[in-house]
Amino acid sequence: MLEIRFYFAGKGTTRIPDRGVYGPIISAISVFSDLKVCSSGKKKGTVYVVVGAVGASCLVAIILVILWWKGNLPGKLRRKRDVKGLDFPKGTFSLKQIRAATNDFDASNKIGEGGFGPVYKGQLPDGTVIAVKQLSSKSRQGNREFLNEMGMISCLQHPNLVKLHGCCIESDQLLLVYEYMENNSLARALFRHENNQLNLDWPTRLKICIGIARGLAFLHEESRLKIVHRDIKATNVLLDGNLNPKISDFGLARLDEEEKSHISTRVAGTIGYMAPEYALWGYLTDKADVYSFGVVALEIISGKNNNNYMPSNSSCVCLLDWACHLQQSGSFIELVDETLGSEVHIEEAETMVKVALLCTNASPTVRPTMSEVVSMLEGRMAVPNTLPELSSYTEDLMFKAMRDLRQHEQSHRFSGSQTQKSTSIQTFSSSSISENSSYENP
Known part of the structure; x- marks a missing residue:
């Protein structure tokens, strides 16, 4: 018995x-x-x-x-531990509310896809239009971005930063609820996206450039928390109904600790927008954002993507490389988007090009602060006459590596080989890198 x-x-x-x-x-x-x-x-x-x-x-x-009913299984316990102690904003939504707003995450409401998950358009019962960012529930990386973005942006309010309405943590969902930006991203407007109906004239481009600079100046110098964004690029700048720019996607942002001159960290960001000292050695300061801003400013002027544009009649490997050569020859006007025609204000365009090249100087100490950038773009401060030496760019390891790769590609005359190499260059140069990826510093 x-x-x-x-x-x-x-x-x-x-x-x-x-x-x-x-x-x-x-x-x-x-x-x-x-x-x-x-x-x-x-x-x-x-x-x-x-x-x-x-x-x-x-x-x-x-x-x-x-x-399971009470939500105490190991997976949910881990998520509770991850978000424990975080001071969430007052606007906390239920999953039922989000599903109703987005029509149960209907594919027709999908307005974008980020590195951590899709973004859906929705509407609350009071008529407020929202954008819902759905982070991957299967990834610890998604958990980290969720916590980071909540912690960073929930305590920041500025006209040139995207506004966070609230969040939802329920079941296996991690959702961030933002204000809806009617005109999507700056990249869609600049780079001739097939669904883009916008035509950015010169005054609008200048306004957008100054707006981005103001947002970064707030993050670096004016906010209670000094923050380095780490992933400034055209896809992370959103445009509202009046084409005002707002910086978004703070998932990779870092606090700039005042007691340290820099932060040594694993590299996270997008190739082509990362400052050399950060991409190569993980040396992070707010000057890394200044460099990224300089690249975006060149994209705004030219309407071309830094990573995907390769001038056919020169040895330059990207937009920034080409801009450096044009500046040395004094023919910067070739950078200006040809679709703008004669409406471009030449003096303003020249100032923006000089500021962009100053921001992308290989030496971080030469780069201006973002408040100085705002003053220069608004004409309240003269742009320094010292221009980057061409040699500092030709010796830049990133340019040299891309140049060598392109020369190697051109040495192969077989079309199949050329196609394969071109694809690998474009894919590599436009990829986004997170802290948890297998990326290794050179």
């Missing part, structure tokens, strides 16, 4: 199968190992063992169902 003892502890479940009080619930099981021979033989003993095993299995299943 197998003796199994159940220990009862108070009330049972209050939810299954219907709301109420049932019980008692079993809190522990003990099995005595001293078997006694039953007079009815082995057959009856076997029945008791089977019944006991089935009963124990049913009990475990009921306990697991209760734990």
Whole structure:
């Protein structure tokens, strides 16, 4: 005879199968190992063992169902630990509200796809239009970006930073709710996206450039928290209905610790926008954002993507490389987007080019602060006459590597080989790198 003892502890479940009080619930099981021979033989003993095993299995299943119902399974416990102690904004949404707003994440409401998940358009019952960023629930990287973005942007308010309405943490979902930006990203407007209906004239481009600079000046110098964004690029600048720029995507942002001159960190960002000292050695200061801004400013002027543009009649490997050569020859006007025609203000364009090249200087100490950039773009401060030496760019390891790769590609005359190499260059140069990827510093 197998003796199994159940220990009862108070009330049972209050939810299954219907709301109420049932019980008692079993809190522990003990099995005595001293078997006694039953007079009815082995057959009856076997029945008791089977019944006991089935009963124990049913009990475990009921306990697991209760734990799942209350959200206390290991996966959910881990998520609770991840978000424990975070001071969330007042606007916390339920998953039911988000599903209703986005029509259950309908594909027709999808307005973008980021490195950590899709973005959906939605509308709240009061008529407020929102953008819902859905982070991957299967990735610890998604957890980290969620916490980072919540911690950074929830305490920042500025006209040139995207506004966070709130968040949702429910079931296996991690959702961030932002203000909806009617004109999507700056990249879509600049780089002739097939669905883009915008035509950015010169005054609008100058306004956008100054707006981005103001947002970064706030992050670096004016906010209570001094923040390095680390991933400034055209896709992370959104445009509202009046084409005002707003910096978004703070998932990779870092606090700029005042007691240190820099932060040594693993590289995270987008190739083509990262400052040399940061991409090569992980040396991070707010001057890394200044460099990225300079690249974006060149893209605004030219309407060309830094990573995908390679002048056919020169040895330059990207937009920034080409801009440096044009500046040395004094023909910077070739940088200006040809679709703008004669409406370009030449002096303003020249100032923007000089500021962009100053921001992308190979030496971080030469780069201006973002408040100085704002002053120069608004004409309240003269642009220094010192221009970057051409040699500092030709010796730049990133340019040299890209140049060598392009020369190697041109040495192969087979079309199949050329196609394969071109694809690898474009894919590599436009990829986004996170802290948790397998990227290794050169």
